[in-house]
Amino acid sequence: MADDLQPRPRAKTKALFDEEHQFIAPGLQTIALLSELAIERGAGATLTDLDGNTYLDLNAGVSVASLGHAHPAYVAALTKQLGAVSVGSFSSQPRAELVRLIATLTPGELNRTQFFSGGAEAVEAAIRLARSHTKRTDIVGFTGGFHGKTAGVLPLSDVDWKSLIGPLPAGHHLAPYADPTRFAGSEDECREHAIKELRRVIEKEVVGTPAAIVMEPIQGTAGNIVPPPGFLRDVKSVAQEYGALLIADEMITGFGRTGRMFGCSHDEVVPDIMTLGKGIASGYPVSALVSTDEIMAAKPFSLPSASSSSYGGNPLAAAAALVTIQTILSDKLVENSASVGRLLRDGLAALATRHRSIANVRGEGLLIGFDLVADRETKTLLPKERCIAFFKRCLADGLIMMSYTPRVRVHPPLILSAEQANSALAIIDRGLGVLESDR
Template sequence: MVLSSGKLHGETEPQPEIASNGFDAASNLPRVVGPIPGPKSRQIFEAEQCHIAPGRQRVSLLAGLALDHGEGATLTDADGNVYVDFVAGIGVASLGHAHPALVNALARQAGRLMVGTFATSERAEAFRLLTEVAPPNLTRAHFYSGGAEAVEAALRLARSATKKHEAVSFWGGFHGKTAGVMGLIGDESKHGYGPLAGGQYLVPYADCYRCPFKLTYPSCGLYCVDFARRQIRNSSAGAVAAVVVEPMQGTAGNVIPPDDWLPAVKSVAREFDALLIADEMITGFGRTGRMWGIEHSGAEADIITVGKGMGAGFPVSAVLMGEQISHAEPFARPSASSSSYGGNPMAAVAVAQTIKTIRQEKLVENSRAVGAKLLGRMLQLKEKYEFVGDVRGRGLLLGLDLVRDNATRRELSRQVMEIIFKEALRRGLLVMGYFPRVRINPPLVITERQAEAGVEILDEVFSYVRDEVDWRSGD
């Protein structure tokens, strides 16, 4: 078949390289050129609202922005305002926005093949690179498309390997919104969806700043672990297949437990002959200044789920497992663990290029170095502003607790937090600052100068709130 171009059907031309736009990350700083949101943003946002169903992300609804493009660690809206990005698509944009290496790799692959039913060299390379950077005990993997899908697959794998069916997760935890994992959510967001899947139990996380037992680490002796042990024993039917845990909790506010907590959790899992599943959706791929969040504790997971930053914006997730577990049936039977889009060549290229770029540009090291600078500056804000109650961080995963009173640790009201979010926005900073537990997780490519620009904006906003807002008020 001859096409109008004169080419035979199936004959392809070499795909052109998409050139770098000359982006200089060191000089790309926030720049406000008009009102926020501006008229073009408003028009696009309102046009979308005419047809999109309710339930979009809160950060999008509060901002009311329409984005036009991104470069590195900045985003530009439809009206030309430039923002430092402390959100990164909620930890997704590990390589920043429009990284030339990723753009070129995906463009080349789009002109070749997109479906993943059969083996491809792209997927073989992605598996090889992923298992190279994985913890040494995890030598096998499956690709999926989203986080909840991967966590559900991990639960099926754990059931297959242990021949048991129950799962334990943690207060404050988040593992996706599909029906199979909603019971693992450790907050009120699951209310109204019941009945949920049975055999799923929740125990306390080591959220030391807001310890539910009003104890202090380390004198507490990790009482939360002893409590969890008793809770599991009293709640379970004796069939715990897995303990599912985030090495550091993202949705709860970038909560960082003590390093000795995760090994203690692993010991509890072993007491019940259960597998430890580390959900590294937010903490994996360099986010915490190490390749994996679990590395900080020295604990070893039996299964790891990963996504978000692994694809640097392309939708892809994975389940990592050991050799022996990988053969457990029924999970290992033909078609039992497959996925329509999992491991398609586009996703495989995204994974492979992300790993290559993280290595070549030393982004784990950048996360550690810039994150340490950010943490130091946040601690200065804590000393300066009475309402900054807690500051914590590992690499480029940082959190702040904003409180009305440091003794009671009562949170700032939602009204005050929305003021903080919008004041930051109109100065050129996108940050998940609309809840009293502020989350900071910028792209791994962020420079010290860009990070400092973001902190300077936070400093300005906090100064405004201290001087001009009745921050102790509100519901």
């Protein structure tokens, strides 16, 4: 099909992007580098650049902006708190209310919370806690997993960081994640194979028995990969068998993203430790770990200052998280995530019947993925340069989406409406048409 899309004005946006990049260090997120956007303001599920172009945001800062952009309740709560006090580890009303609220939402007896700023910081703290409690050292993660970029969690990524930057902490091991999109067999066979491999890694590679198994209920960076039903439950059973703790990394999946409050709820699993972040505070840098009274009492983790963080749980951070979670509950955004997410997945599945370049539509709630493929029969992934062309075409049509690799990730604000979801599907439809006509 002919592409008659008219280019958008970009002079002011491009000028600021170029000016900033004279001084900012390389290594920014790929979506920022490829889009070359300079954003002036946001409203709900949309962003507007310096030239006045408005975009529908299916990225939400990679699952961060739960309430969208400039939500009135969020702006009011943070403005009020800024006028009072914003730093310090002393008790504050927002933090007291926040820890009480989290304890009412987390499953089982997970009722003790410690706060941090970034995801990697919280996962590292969870590992320290697991080691404090079990008095063991080794940690098992999964291929395709992502838990941050600090040295303590880099070994839980299947990128060969050791050859890139040198030695990393020892005692970390990876087992294959149950990924149905990469497994030639049924979902049950995929799950059983992954559990068999998990046992093999524990028996053959771990020194003694592991302190913890760390996993994402749905793998985000790998492409929003949804494991077969029962996988998380089976991993929990293996952890219990070996006396290890199960750490559920809910950075991406927590607080309504999957159409339930937490990702582990889909398998009705209560982990021993949960790590939380991203959407917990809708843009303010807040992360947390939650566990039981017994586990949190483990030393040295529970000693004074042993698990504290300079910015963790300060009054402004607590106010941001509190108003976010309160609004998720009051505005029924968990339910909205489930219903609008179903609409998006059904729409993408319908597109897959008409376009030969899309396959493996998957997801829960508003955490959705699909693959761009060169051959739908073999599911050979599309070359990256063609994915980038698709990304830029969607961007030019007013859609921000992580579609510059063949494993497309969709995670809009939880406030996304059905009308906006249909608008996004129309843009994706047009983009796929142009992509396929250019072959």
